[in-house]
Amino acid sequence: MKFFIDTANLAQIKEAQALGVLDGVTTNPSLMAKEGIKGEANIKKHYVDICNIVDGDVSAEVISTDYEGMIREGKELAALHPQIVVKVPIIKEGIKAIKYFSDNGIRTNCTLVFSQGQALLAAKAGATYVSPFIGRLDDNSTDGVELIGKIVDMYHFYGFETQVLAASIRHTMHIIRCVEMGADVATCPLDAILGLLNHPLTDIGLAKFLADYKKVNG
Numbered sequence: 001m002k003f004f005i006d007t008a009n010l011a012q013i014k015e016a017q018a019l020g021v022l023d024g025v026t027t028n029p030s031l032m033a034k035e036g037i038k039g040e041a042n043i044k045k046h047y048v049d050i051c052n053i054v055d056g057d058v059s060a061e062v063i064s065t066d067y068e069g070m071i072r073e074g075k076e077l078a079a080l081h082p083q084i085v086v087k088v089p090i091i092k093e094g095i096k097a098i099k100y101f102s103d104n105g106i107r108t109n110c111t112l113v114f115s116q117g118q119a120l121l122a123a124k125a126g127a128t129y130v131s132p133f134i135g136r137l138d139d140n141s142t143d144g145v146e147l148i149g150k151i152v153d154m155y156h157f158y159g160f161e162t163q164v165l166a167a168s169i170r171h172t173m174h175i176i177r178c179v180e181m182g183a184d185v186a187t188c189p190l191d192a193i194l195g196l197l198n199h200p201l202t203d204i205g206l207a208k209f210l211a212d213y214k215k216v217n218g
């Protein structure tokens, strides 16, 4: 499973990249706003800065909701850097735009996906990634991870090549459950990735190894 980090924070992206296990980055307009990145030129520069830190795919989201606007924006974003994947919402115009991008060699991440039907349309249109938001489903009394499993099964059954990118991951256990469901990618906050390291027996074991070494070596 690939690990993406879900942030526009350059320090966090650098920290995750330094671990050596990072496969890419996802952003969205809320995450960009959280970092205070505003204005078209600054936003585009920020995407390029992110691409220059990581080796893998970097999702950059369109703001337009009409077909022509999405195509124009998507082409501009894709031209910024070869690692850019154009993020498009699962709306009627978005599906048409994803089909256009897919036919014209521009990779896409279909976002704001909350149902199997939406994921079916995204795959039919040729999306590179589909992003079901599992945390937001959980927030609404619906099992987000279960949806990941259903989409994975559906794509395998029909042979769709669209990769399932589990998004809106809130904690470490979400990552583990997504692994169990066979997600292709999990895009996570840094804390959730680092949380995978945690185990008290590791801490206790390491303390004992170091203490025993010190006993005989001083």
Ligand code: G3P
Pocket: 006, 026, 028, 031, 133, 135, 136, 167, 168, 169, 170, 187
């Ligand atoms: O990748 C989508 C993600 O940024 C949404 O996360 O926590 O706002 O639901 P959240």
